[in-house]
Amino acid sequence: MMEPPALPIDQTAAWRALASHASAVRQRHLRDLFAADARRFERFSFRCGELLLDLSRQRLEDETLRLLLDLAGEADLPRWRDRMLAGEKINLTENRAALHTALRLPENRSLVVDGEDVVPAVHRELHRMAVMVDAIRSGNWTGATGERFRHVIAIGIGGSDLGPRMAVEALAPYREPGLDIHFVSNVDGADIARATAQCDAAATLVIVASKTFTTQETMTNAATARDWLRGALGGAAAGWARHFIGISANPQVPGGFGIPPERVLVFWDWVGGRYSLWSAIGLPIALGIGMPRFRDLLAGGHAMDEHFATAPAAENLPLLMGLAGIWNVNFLGHDTLAVLPYDQGLSRLAAYLQQADMESNGKGVDRWGRPLGYATGPVVFGEPGTNGQHAFYQLLHQGPRPVPADFIVPLGSHYKLDRHHDILLANALAQAEALMCGRSREQAEAEMLAAGKSPAEAAALAPHRAFGGNRPSTTILLPRLDPFHFGMLIALYEHRIFVQGCIWGINSFDQWGVELGKQLAGPILEELTGADIRHHHDAATAALIALAKGRSRS
Known part of the structure; x- marks a missing residue:
């Protein structure tokens, strides 16, 4: 350490x-500060290509910036940056690299992590993703009844949802018509119910994105989508898996849900969820704007990486x-x-x-x-x-x-x-x-x-x-x-x-702060759904559980 x-x-x-x-x-x-310096804007605005960052209206002076740069040196920032970009395991509590920047590296680069060059694996998965995107957008990949996909329901939560959802909205002018993309993240049944209500099951592709394929909200929504498809496809229900793609850091796990390996895209444990839109998690983005433009997105991220590094x-x-x-x-x-x-x-x-x-x-x-x-x-x-x-x-x-x-x-x-x-x-x-x-x-x-x-x-x-x-x-x-x-x-x-x-x-x-609430939800769920189960809680939680158990389910 x-x-x-x-x-x-x-x-x-x-x-x-x-x-x-x-x-x-x-x-x-x-x-x-502006009155004293006619060139303040020029001196406190900075460029990377055509992107301009104007800090002139921050309460900064020359001495402020000098002292802040000294602080960055004191914090050993250049070395931490280089460690991150080199794939060292700077995520100390999980013993992992934080290497989302590798997802944006060009194919002719090399980056060795734990004895393996990760760049070829990244581009193999990008190629698999491109094949899927082209097949879906062209209509060559169809559902169980032979219909081309006109709807996508992307199921995830946190980084598996927020990044792709934001990007699909941001890049909407580049989307081609004919493929509507819906996002589902909340375990509140209203979220999945409203999404499926807008879709024709025979023409719907479901993307399930989860690093572990055990996230409660995601897998609950995925199971509901599977049940909806089975019920709606009628005689073609046996082919429901044709309507699913899984995205996971463990390609074997989606098989337990019923998604075959050839329909599973992979990312790696050195990709944090909130940094994952650049990976296969970005499949909804690529479906919306096409794979060449998705590669433009990666190129823009890489341009900023190079600027940050050099x-x-x-x-x-x-x-x-x-x-x-x-x-x-x-x-x-x-x-x-x-x-x-x-x-x-x-x-x-x-x-x-x-x-x-x-x-x-x-x-x-x-x-x-x-x-x-x-x-x-x-x-x-x-x-x-x-x-x-x-x-x-x-x-x-x-x-x-x-x-x-x-x-x-x-x-x-x-x-x-x-x-x-x-x-x-x-x-x-x-x-x-x-x-x-x-x-x-x-x-x-x-x-x-x-x-x-x-x-x-x-x-x-x-x-x-x-x-x-x-x-x-x-x-x-x-x-x-x-x-x-x-x-x-x-x-x-x-x-x-x-x-x-x-x-x-x-x-x-890391994000250990989100874990405790998840752990406490398990026993509470047992109490809400089991007649004779009791766990120890503070008085307020116990009273609220009792009120919730007495609710009408009609």
């Missing part, structure tokens, strides 16, 4: 220097974005993050990043099990613009606690509705400007007087119409939301999360 550092990161000289710097600059306003620290987008987040959380006390994509296709991005960030970095001990004395992952939330503006932006602008925000803005639209896109862009840029600049009480009062309000009325309303500003935000500009740049965007966030986990000294690749 790797040796822990002599001191936790918050006891190092680099951390103390940042804390002292934060005290000295805390009262400086972003307006003043760009100088002062120009490295994931590193700088991660450091800005560290500054906000640990030195300015901002423990939330609003994700604000100004593209309806990214409507599921915030949900995806909630898992990617909060499951990765929501930890209370370091890699070696030592309790942390500082905050880690922020609370992530968000909605696409302009919907969020009419919901929670009030708190962003005038709430007493600043909320850092990420504005994700594709400059081009797939839809020939220029007026709509111009309005969208105007709102994105205006909201970021308003968060930064604010509006003083005097400005608010002067505007109302100019509009004809009386001095007394203007003075009374001015406090309500003033905005403090100085709210930090990042803007990410994409030329368009296409597979390549979407891949770059998601890889940017993956690496940003990794950067922050490294600096906090935590393992970003």
